Amino acid sequence: MPLIMLSSPHAHGGDSVRVIMLTVILALLPAAGVSVYLFGWMAFLLIVTCIVAALLTEAVCLKWMGRPVATVLDNSAALTGLFLALTLPAATPWWMAVLGSVLAIVLGKQVYGGLGYNIFNPALSARVILLISFPLQMTTFIMPMSALEPAINLYDFSICATLFFIGPEALNLGFDAISMASPLGHIKTEWTVGVPVAEALAAYQYSYLDAFLGLESGSIGETSALALLIGGIFLLARHSITWHIPITYIVTVLVLAGLFNALNPDQYASPMFHLFAGGLILCAFFMATDPVSSPVTPMGQIIFGLGCGILTWSIRTWGGYPEGAMFAVVLMNCAVPLIDHYFRPRVYGHSARRES
Amino acid sequence: MKGGIIMPAMLRKIAQRLGMLQHSFTGGIHPDMHKVTAEMPIEDCAIGSLLVLPMKQHIGDICVPLVAVGDRVLRGQKIARSEGYLSVPVHASTSGHVVKIEEHAIAHPSGMGLPSIFIEPDGLDERDESLIPILDWENREATELRERARTCGLAGLGGAVFPTFIKLVQDKRFPVETVILNGIECEPWLTNDHRLMLEHAAEVLEGMGIIKHMVGAESGIIAIEDNKPDAAAAIQQALDDRDDMDGVSVVVLPTRYPQGSEKQLIYTLTGLEVPAGKLPMHIGVLCQNVATSKALYDAVVLGQPLTERIVTVSGDALAKPANLRVRLGTLMRSLFARQELEDFTDIQIIHGGPMMGERMKQPDVPVVKASTGLLAMSAEAMGAAHTVEQACIRCGHCSEACPISLVPNLLADQCRSEQFEKAEQYDLFDCIECGACSYVCPSNIPLVHYFRYGKGQVALQRREQVFAEASRKRSEAHENRLLREKEEKAARRSRVRKTHAPKTDEAKADETKPEKKAAAEPAAVEESK
Numbered sequence: 020m021p022l023i024m025l026s027s028p029h030a031h032g033g034d035s036v037r038v039i040m041l042t043v044i045l046a047l048l049p050a051a052g053v054s055v056y057l058f059g060w061m062a063f064l065l066i067v068t069c070i071v072a073a074l075l076t077e078a079v080c081l082k083w084m085g086r087p088v089a090t091v092l093d094n095s096a097a098l099t100g101l102f103l104a105l106t107l108p109a110a111t112p113w114w115m116a117v118l119g120s121v122l123a124i125v126l127g128k129q130v131y132g133g134l135g136y137n138i139f140n141p142a143l144s145a146r147v148i149l150l151i152s153f154p155l156q157m158t159t160f161i162m163p164m165s166a167l168e169p170a171i172n173l174y175d176f177s178i179c180a181t182l183f184f185i186g187p188e189a190l191n192l193g194f195d196a197i198s199m200a201s202p203l204g205h206i207k208t209e210w211t212v213g214v215p216v217a218e219a220l221a222a223y224q225y226s227y228l229d230a231f232l233g234l235e236s237g238s239i240g241e242t243s244a245l246a247l248l249i250g251g252i253f254l255l256a257r258h259s260i261t262w263h264i265p266i267t268y269i270v271t272v273l274v275l276a277g278l279f280n281a282l283n284p285d286q287y288a289s290p291m292f293h294l295f296a297g298g299l300i301l302c303a304f305f306m307a308t309d310p311v312s313s314p315v316t317p318m319g320q321i322i323f324g325l326g327c328g329i330l331t332w333s334i335r336t337w338g339g340y341p342e343g344a345m346f347a348v349v350l351m352n353c354a355v356p357l358i359d360h361y362f363r364p365r366v367y368g369h370s371a372r373r374e375s
Numbered sequence: 376m377k378g379g380i381i382m383p384a385m386l387r388k389i390a391q392r393l394g395m396l397q398h399s400f401t402g403g404i405h406p407d408m409h410k411v412t413a414e415m416p417i418e419d420c421a422i423g424s425l426l427v428l429p430m431k432q433h434i435g436d437i438c439v440p441l442v443a444v445g446d447r448v449l450r451g452q453k454i455a456r457s458e459g460y461l462s463v464p465v466h467a468s469t470s471g472h473v474v475k476i477e478e479h480a481i482a483h484p485s486g487m488g489l490p491s492i493f494i495e496p497d498g499l500d501e502r503d504e505s506l507i508p509i510l511d512w513e514n515r516e517a518t519e520l521r522e523r524a525r526t527c528g529l530a531g532l533g534g535a536v537f538p539t540f541i542k543l544v545q546d547k548r549f550p551v552e553t554v555i556l557n558g559i560e561c562e563p564w565l566t567n568d569h570r571l572m573l574e575h576a577a578e579v580l581e582g583m584g585i586i587k588h589m590v591g592a593e594s595g596i597i598a599i600e601d602n603k604p605d606a607a608a609a610i611q612q613a614l615d616d617r618d619d620m621d622g623v624s625v626v627v628l629p630t631r632y633p634q635g636s637e638k639q640l641i642y643t644l645t646g647l648e649v650p651a652g653k654l655p656m657h658i659g660v661l662c663q664n665v666a667t668s669k670a671l672y673d674a675v676v677l678g679q680p681l682t683e684r685i686v687t688v689s690g691d692a693l694a695k696p697a698n699l700r701v702r703l704g705t706l707m708r709s710l711f712a713r714q715e716l717e718d719f720t721d722i723q724i725i726h727g728g729p730m731m732g733e734r735m736k737q738p739d740v741p742v743v744k745a746s747t748g749l750l751a752m753s754a755e756a757m758g759a760a761h762t763v764e765q766a767c768i769r770c771g772h773c774s775e776a777c778p779i780s781l782v783p784n785l786l787a788d789q790c791r792s793e794q795f796e797k798a799e800q801y802d803l804f805d806c807i808e809c810g811a812c813s814y815v816c817p818s819n820i821p822l823v824h825y826f827r828y829g830k831g832q833v834a835l836q837r838r839e840q841v842f843a844e845a846s847r848k849r850s851e852a853h854e855n856r857l858l859r860e861k862e863e864k865a866a867r868r869s870r871v872r873k874t875h876a877p878k879t880d881e882a883k884a885d886e887t888k889p890e891k892k893a894a895a896e897p898a899a900v901e902e903s904k
Contacts, residue, residue, distance in 0.1 A: 025484070025723070025734045025757070025761060026484075026821060026823060026824040026827065027727075027729070027730060027731050027732055027733065027734075027808070027810055027823065028729060028730040028731065028760065028810030028813050028814050028823065029723075029725055029729040029730075029732065029734065029752065029757060029760050029761070030406055030407075030563060030729040030730060030760050030810075030814060031759060031760040031761075031762075031813070031814055031816075031819065032404065032406065032814050032815050033759075034772070034815060034816070034817040035817050035818075035819075036765055036768055036817050036818055038817070039768070039770060039817050093765075095768075133766060134766050134768060135766035135767050135768050135769065135818075136766065261771075261775075263385075310768050310769045310770040310771060311768050311769050313769075314771075315769055315771040315774050315782055315784060315785065316771070316774050316782055317385060317774075317775075320771075359782070359785060363782055363801070364774070364780040364782075365780060366651070366779055366780050366781060366802045366805050367400075367401075367638060367639075367642070367648055367651075367778070367779035367780060367805065368638065368648050368649055368650050368651040368652075368653070368779070368805065369650075369651050369802065369805070
């Protein structure tokens with residue numbers, strides 16, 4: 020009988036880490052499905068590669084650390100792999116995906132002591148390392164659903180496998196031929212040469228509906244706001260996450276964007292644009308809510324969401340990189356221990372003032 | 376949390392503050408209730424062949440036996456007197472002979488024992504009629520009724536067994552305005568209070584009247600959860616049948632664990648929080664369990680000391696659960712035997728409910744005043760609740776479930792790494808050990824266990840500190856005394872020398888330089904020897 024110790028309570032609700040992780044994986048399935056629909060075999064290969072690499076790395080780490088290797092089945096490594104894949108551009112070569120997964124598991128998680136002890140969101144920290152190490156590949160996005168040009172038919176397995184495992188050179192293509200900037204990158208570049216946001220977007224043939232459905236370019240999992248929202252609402256309904264982080268995060272970005280857009284619409288994009296652009300919704304519902312690297316208490320979560328929102332919008336607007344969501348989350352991850360300490364809820368029977 | 380959250384906690388709090396919503400405590404959980412005995416009337420449990428009465432069945436000081444081996448005792452006869460203020464006496468729960476007075480295992484998870492009086496019943500069940508029933512309690516002094524509550528051995532029957540008479544006090548500085556009778560019974564499996572309210576509604580209510588009279592309270596609330604509508608209806612009916620119960624009402628609350636916890640219930644009913652380190656009476660509230668109220672009625676109106684209680688015998692390993700009226704001192708084994716459970720292999724016994732109850736090492740333990748329920752749980756059920764602890768993923772479910780807004784995962788980390796000072800800053804000692812955090816933890820971390828460990832270690836450190844402080848003071852006092860004696864002796868000697876001794880040069884010098892005197896004195900003493 021597995022009785023480790025017998026102190027009350029002698030009843031348990033039945034929740035488990037496995038099920039919690041599985042719930043998040045399920046919630047990501049719409050986004051993963053849409054990514055395969057939009058980017059064809061490229062997305063499929065990327066997702067499978069990342070998950071397999073993450074699982075293998077996790078197993079090796081556990082073995083080395085002398086922990087039970089069966090822990091790999093707690094779904095957390097698979098989730099990290101899936102997360103990473105969804106934040107990568109479709110044209111990411113296989114070795115970069117594998118490297119990212121290894122970094123996510125080793126540097127993102129196991130060096131801190133494994134599940135539960137990491138400071139940063141493992142997938143995001145790996146994504147940030149990749150972005151800094153390979154800025155070109157990480158900001159080169161393929162047009163979604165490009166089935167028209169025969170050379171890069173995303174729905175042809177052999178072409179995709181060649182592109183993924185060997186590279187665009189094998190198809191006699193430069194990256195330029197198959198890529199385009201993301202809307203965020205586009206308006207940023209254009210503004211540096213003085214083109215107002217509205218004109219830049221018109222030239223880009225940007226539409227809010229396309230952005231909402233996911234037809235704009237971007238990392239494979241972040242393009243479709245619709246699919247991500249479905250997953251996010253599923254998580255909220257299942258009580259896997261609470262509203263505090265995603266809602267404060269998104270509202271903060273919207274308010275900041277709205278404020279500055281009202282001041283100078285030529286320089287600052289509209290709130291709607293910010294909402295659907297880049298990885299905001301993915302980060303708000305899935306990355307920032309990663310339990311391990313986010314605050315525990317409701318008030319702390321609100322502060323965390325606020326910080327993520329301010330940083331995301333600031334980096335997008337004034338930073339060197341077009342997208343700031345993942346930097347924002349990783350930066351706020353550092354602040355979590357402090358937030359946890361200073362924003363504890365008021366304990367029953369104590370006054371609001373706190374002496375520590 | 377299954378079937379939980381209907382409204383985000385923060386919205387609910389704001390709505391409560393604005394008065395748009397009734398107050399209700401934060402957090403809490405909705406465990407499976409398993410109230411399989413809810414429909415089963417209370418049965419009288421036959422008196423066994425041996426009753427074992429431990430000398431302490433309450434929180435406080437241990438009692439001293441008043442009887443000797445061979446004495447015949449009657450039911451309700453005081454057989455052990457209370458020693459100290461925080462204590463109530465023990466009574467024989469049937470007539471018979473004292474056969475032994477020695478240590479016997481008590482209902483404690485460690486399996487520890489206490490001096491106990493063993494009574495062999497004579498089957499006559501003769502009562503000690505020395506206590507006179509007080510029918511006109513409305514006209515009696517509170518102090519007289521209070522003494523009756525103490526003499527009759529009343530202690531909180533909700534399981535905490537705090538001596539009842541101590542709470543039944545009129546303090547001019549803290550007048551009690553509201554008396555709350557706790558009929559929440561939020562622990563799964565237990566239905567003893569449920570059946571009591573249903574079958575003894577009038578007595579419970581009269582007990583409420585007595586309590587109100589004793590503390591001079593204006594209003595009274597009988598709080599019942601909505602999973603016991605029949606009990607609420609019975610109490611309401613009893614209330615309607617009386618016309619002297621103005622200001623008393625029945626409040627039905629939505630079922631949520633741990634609603635029955637005193638502090639949580641008080642907040643839900645009044646919107647007031649018991650300040651940390653204070654008692655409910657400091658905010659004008661008195662809380663008693665419904666069974667204690669009935670026991671008070673028995674003590675005052677019938678003149679009967681506390682010799683029996685209602686025990687729910689249940690659990691997933693028990694084929695024939697029941698609500699039993701049991702004489703205190705009856706061995707648990709005989710209760711289970713009555714319910715057709717004799718083989719205890721692979722069965723775990725819980726004393727109390729599954730959330731806060733204690734696991735017993737063996738069934739040869741007597742039923743005491745604290746025994747709300749006895750559960751026989753299968754190995755599978757217990758195993759599912761006590762699986763291997765995994766790493767905390769900081770999901771925050773424990774913080775959400777905590778009814779007093781602690782952050783259990785951080786606290787557990789601090790207790791585990793022995794950072795007790797930090798844990799105290801994080802309000803470790805406010806934990807009520809309800810177990811809601813452990814219940815929801817997906818990593819199966821025994822959070823409450825860590826808190827108990829932490830509290831125990833801090834208590835130990837404090838005791839050691841007090842001890843160290845005391846011995847430091849003792850040794851200081853000792854040294855001071857020696858020094859003083861020496862000085863006094865020296866002073867005496869120098870006085871003697873001044874009057875009688877021939878004046879040496881040194882002594883002359885001493886007189887002229889008084890500041891050097893003290894330093895020179897020992898030398899002078901040596902010389903004079």
